Amino acid sequence: MRRLTGLVTCLILALLPLTTCRGDTVTVAAASSLNYALPDLVRAFEDETGHRLRISYSSSGNLTRQIIQGAPFEILLAADEEHPRRLLERGWASALAPYARGSLCLFLRDDPQLRSCGQGLSCLDGLLREGRLERLALANPDHAPYGVAARQLLRRSGLWEGLQGRLAIAQNALQAAQYVISGAARAGIIPAALGNDPALRGRGRCLPLPEAGESALLHVAALRHDAGDAARRLFEWLRAPAAQAILARHGFLPPGPGR
Numbered sequence: 001m002r003r004l005t006g007l008v009t010c011l012i013l014a015l016l017p018l019t020t021c022r023g024d025t026v027t028v029a030a031a032s033s034l035n036y037a038l039p040d041l042v043r044a045f046e047d048e049t050g051h052r053l054r055i056s057y058s059s060s061g062n063l064t065r066q067i068i069q070g071a072p073f074e075i076l077l078a079a080d081e082e083h084p085r086r087l088l089e090r091g092w093a094s095a096l097a098p099y100a101r102g103s104l105c106l107f108l109r110d111d112p113q114l115r116s117c118g119q120g121l122s123c124l125d126g127l128l129r130e131g132r133l134e135r136l137a138l139a140n141p142d143h144a145p146y147g148v149a150a151r152q153l154l155r156r157s158g159l160w161e162g163l164q165g166r167l168a169i170a171q172n173a174l175q176a177a178q179y180v181i182s183g184a185a186r187a188g189i190i191p192a193a194l195g196n197d198p199a200l201r202g203r204g205r206c207l208p209l210p211e212a213g214e215s216a217l218l219h220v221a222a223l224r225h226d227a228g229d230a231a232r233r234l235f236e237w238l239r240a241p242a243a244q245a246i247l248a249r250h251g252f253l254p255p256g257p258g259r
Helices: 002-022 038-049 060-068 082-089 120-129 145-157 173-182 229-237 241-249
Strands: 025-031 052-058 075-077 093-102 104-109 136-139 167-170 187-191 204-208 217-224
Touching: 025 060, 025 229, 038 052, 038 229, 038 241, 052 060, 060 075, 060 082, 075 082, 075 229, 082 093, 082 217, 093 241, 104 120, 104 145, 104 173, 120 145, 120 204, 136 145, 136 173, 145 173, 145 187, 145 217, 167 173, 173 187, 217 229
Parallel strands: 025 052, 025 075, 136 167, 136 187
Antiparallel strands: 075 217, 093 217, 104 187, 104 204
């Protein structure tokens, strides 16, 4: 009996490190504006905790709809506050937490005809008046927060009506940037975090746009009500100094004082 007990104990001790090292896998729904920042966040979190993250990218609106329809995401990393709050109000989420702020930029394709046009909205206005801009890319304002913010900014500046018929509507913010890189549009209004990322340097330039109203976008995480312990750890870790430093390096702003 003593020998059998010792054998069982050895087996348990042999298996325990494997279980601990393996960790759990967290399913994450992420806004496409995080496309360049999230891989660094994933590496840091996995190295620190031993857990694994499985990421799906899309617009915040599309991801919210998928969760409501039963997609098994444990955390939504949205590019706004509206969609996470919708999950909370409908009982799909148990907690919300802001983790970053984003802003808009005018991303211009590397084109000699676009190199001298001023700054920000004055540049866009000049390009339109001079007929140098045939297409402007932006994320779909029906479900993409950066598209909503772009439309609001263009309306407030009086440029929205003049752009009708010239808009290249993308499914999400990353696709809007890709439209510019590919030449489908010569300019786009995209997240500054994408336009300033090293992955796009040399492909175009990113002119800051005014931070006002929804153009300074609060990014909020939603924790699903039945999320596991690993997902809850990620939810808390996103506001830790290590995660905030990575987000800052990729052009995101902190969520703000008192949040």
